[in-house]
Amino acid sequence: xxxxxxxxxxxxxxxxxxxxxxxxxxxxxxxxxxxxxxxxxxxxxxxxxxxxxxxxxxxxxxxxxxxxxxxxxxxxxxxxxxxxxxxxxxxxxxxxxxxxxxxxxxxxxxxxxxxxxxxxxxxxxxxxxxxxxxxxxxxxxxxxxxxxxxxxxxxxxxxxxxxxxxxxxxxxxxxxxxxxxxxxxxxxxxxxxxxxxxxxxxxxxxxxxxxxxxxxxxxxxxxxxxxxxxxxxxxxxxxxxxxxxxxxxxxxxxxxxxxxxxxxxxxxxxxxxxxxxxxxxxxxxxxxxxxxxxxxxxxxxxxxxxxxxxxxxxxxxxxxxxxxxxxxxxxxxxxxxxxxxxxxxxxxxxxxxxxxxxxxxxxxxxxxxxxxxxxxxxxxxxxxxxxxxxxxxxxxxxxxxxxxxxxxxxxxxxxxxxxxxxxxxxxxxxxxxxxxxxxxxxxxxxxxxxxxxxxxxxxxxxxxxxxxxxxxxxxxxxxxxx
Amino acid sequence: xxxxxxxxxxxxxxxxxxxxxxxxxxxxxxxxxxxxxxxxxxxxxxxxxxxxxxxxxxxxxxxxxxxxxxxxxxxxxxxxxxxxxxxxxxxxxxxxxxxxxxxxxxxxxxxxxxxxxxxxxxxxxxxxxxxxxxxxxxxxxxxxxxxxx
Numbered sequence: 001x002x003x004x005x006x007x008x009x010x011x012x013x014x015x016x017x018x019x020x021x022x023x024x025x026x027x028x029x030x031x032x033x034x035x036x037x038x039x040x041x042x043x044x045x046x047x048x049x050x051x052x053x054x055x056x057x058x059x060x061x062x063x064x065x066x067x068x069x070x071x072x073x074x075x076x077x078x079x080x081x082x083x084x085x086x087x088x089x090x091x092x093x094x095x096x097x098x099x100x101x102x103x104x105x106x107x108x109x110x111x112x113x114x115x116x117x118x119x120x121x122x123x124x125x126x127x128x129x130x131x132x133x134x135x136x137x138x139x140x141x142x143x144x145x146x147x148x149x150x151x152x153x154x155x156x157x158x159x160x161x162x163x164x165x166x167x168x169x170x171x172x173x174x175x176x177x178x179x180x181x182x183x184x185x186x187x188x189x190x191x192x193x194x195x196x197x198x199x200x201x202x203x204x205x206x207x208x209x210x211x212x213x214x215x216x217x218x219x220x221x222x223x224x225x226x227x228x229x230x231x232x233x234x235x236x237x238x239x240x241x242x243x244x245x246x247x248x249x250x251x252x253x254x255x256x257x258x259x260x261x262x263x264x265x266x267x268x269x270x271x272x273x274x275x276x277x278x279x280x281x282x283x284x285x286x287x288x289x290x291x292x293x294x295x296x297x298x299x300x301x302x303x304x305x306x307x308x309x310x311x312x313x314x315x316x317x318x319x320x321x322x323x324x325x326x327x328x329x330x331x332x333x334x335x336x337x338x339x340x341x342x343x344x345x346x347x348x349x350x351x352x353x354x355x356x357x358x359x360x361x362x363x364x365x366x367x368x369x370x371x372x373x374x375x376x377x378x379x380x381x382x383x384x385x386x387x388x389x390x391x392x393x394x395x396x397x398x399x400x401x402x403x404x405x406x407x408x409x410x411x412x413x414x415x416x417x418x419x420x421x422x423x424x425x426x427x428x429x430x431x432x433x434x435x436x437x438x439x440x441x442x443x444x445x446x447x448x449x450x451x452x453x454x455x456x457x458x459x460x461x462x463x464x465x466x467x468x469x470x471x472x473x474x475x476x477x478x479x480x481x482x
Numbered sequence: 483x484x485x486x487x488x489x490x491x492x493x494x495x496x497x498x499x500x501x502x503x504x505x506x507x508x509x510x511x512x513x514x515x516x517x518x519x520x521x522x523x524x525x526x527x528x529x530x531x532x533x534x535x536x537x538x539x540x541x542x543x544x545x546x547x548x549x550x551x552x553x554x555x556x557x558x559x560x561x562x563x564x565x566x567x568x569x570x571x572x573x574x575x576x577x578x579x580x581x582x583x584x585x586x587x588x589x590x591x592x593x594x595x596x597x598x599x600x601x602x603x604x605x606x607x608x609x610x611x612x613x614x615x616x617x618x619x620x621x622x623x624x625x626x627x628x629x630x631x
Binding site for chain 2: 279283315
């Protein structure tokens with residue numbers, strides 16, 4: 001069913017006032033007309049009764065002296081009353097004595113009688129009113145008089161009356177509509193103003209406008225007041241919200257600027273480290289080697305071993321710087337998300353590792369077509385570290401197994417790298433992803449302790465999680481999501 | 483070996499000594515002209531200042547260019563070398579400590595022929611210099627020098 005078009009308040013009020021006025025007036029008219037109908041008819045009957053009485057009195061002598069001509073003459077006077085259709089004087093026995101007919105079609109009853117004691121009887125018949133009265137002379141019933149009158153005058157009167165009523169009704173309605181228009185205008189003005197404001201509000205979202213409430217009725221004043229209060233509150237909240245947003249924006253801008261500055265600083269720092277921090281190491285290593293090469297024969301075994309230590313430390317420092325720079329690079333590198341086939345990456349990395357130590361017996365199980373959404377370069381670095389670790393920490397075992405695959409946990413895709421190597425004690429798992437944190441001695445497994453920190457940073461930059469399970473000498477499994 | 487010189491642009495005296503040692507260790511006997519900053523490098527190449535009376539037809543066979551240099555840096559030197567028709571085709575190998583992506587990109591962008599990172603381990607450095615000497619001094623055929631005006 002289609003929604004009905006909403007009628008305006010003004011239309012409803014007009015209809016209401018017209019309906020109320022019309023109903024009231026119609027009821028009043030109906031009451032008056034009914035009252036008048038009854039009273040006029042009663043007056044008519046009374047008139048007829050008086051006429052009958054007069055005619056009866058005038059006909060007494062004619063009846064007593066049996067003078068028909070005189071009685072007919074008396075009745076003929078009725079020509080002056082055009083409403084009388086017929087009249088007849090009857091003897092005491094009820095037989096017609098003398099009659100009057102206004103026109104030949106009229107007729108009079110052949111015989112009349114009245115119950116003893118009754119003086120008069122009226123009834124309506126054939127649209128006329130009829131009356132029979134007793135004629136009494138000196139206390140003796142002498143005869144009867146019958147008179148029939150039409151109701152034309154009555155109906156004419158009623159018609160006039162109805163016409164006047166109709167005129168009054170229409171006039172009153174017009175006045176009512178006029179007055180209600182006036183009153184409606186007064187009542188509606190504030191409502192319409194309120195509606196206009198509300199419409200403007202929804203269209204412009206301008207909460208600073210206010211509805212005008214002067215001259216409104218008490219209820220309207222309350223409504224307008226409440227509406228304005230509400231607007232005030234909305235405006236205040238709006239302002240507070242806007243201020244909060246501006247403040248937030250300012251703070252975000254500030255933080256962004258700070259972050260950019262920090263990033264620039266980090267970049268400058270990395271750049272400087274890359275250029276300047278390695279140069280002295282090269283000098284230390286270079287001149288140590290020069291000393292060993294050019295003056296080695298003059299040094300004893302201990303001195304030579306010290307130089308070798310210096311060179312080893314220098315190389316190690318070089319590696320540390322390298323790893324730190326890589327970690328910093330991972331943090332500031334721009335991310336470009338794309339679909340990355342991690343299986344292919346794992347194959348390539350393990351193939352490279354095999355080339356470096358082709359004599360090792362490592363069973364590599366790589367689940368095919370494992371794909372991730374992420375930055376190809378960063379994910380490659382992460383996989384490099386994880387698989388490199390698996391390779392490194394299985395190196396003490398005669399044969400080893402390295403697995404890469406994916407699984408579902410808590411509805412999300414989890415990638416894992418699993419080995420059956422040295423593993424570690426889970427009690428130290430908290431240190432696992434810290435920079436420069438190592439769970440194995442340098443002599444046992446070489447490394448700088450930056451690799452897993454790098455992996456964690458990459459995973460975090462992808463919005464993922466990384467965690468591990470391990471057991472000493474049984475292996476380790478690293479899980480991550482991106 | 484030809485008698486053409488190698489131009490070494492290097493501000494760090496340690497690196498200078500180590501590079502010279504590495505060249506010597508590899509029996510690379512070319513004369514090495516060492517300049518210590520970008521300005522001096524440009525003066526040598528374009529015969530200005532103390533190098534004004536240098537033989538204009540003698541151009542280095544190879545330029546080993548460091549990036550971080552006082553006054554005018556290696557990138558600017560490279561840009562000027564590539565801008566000038568007389569030096570445009572000189573082989574320039576960037577020999578520097580950094581392997582920053584931005585440096586490599588900018589180096590190749592400006593027309594470096596090669597980008598070699600000086601390794602911390604001196605043994606590796608000697609090996610790298612050996613490879614450079616073999617390639618750029620023996621194997622590679624340079625573009626003919628334009629006649630001096």
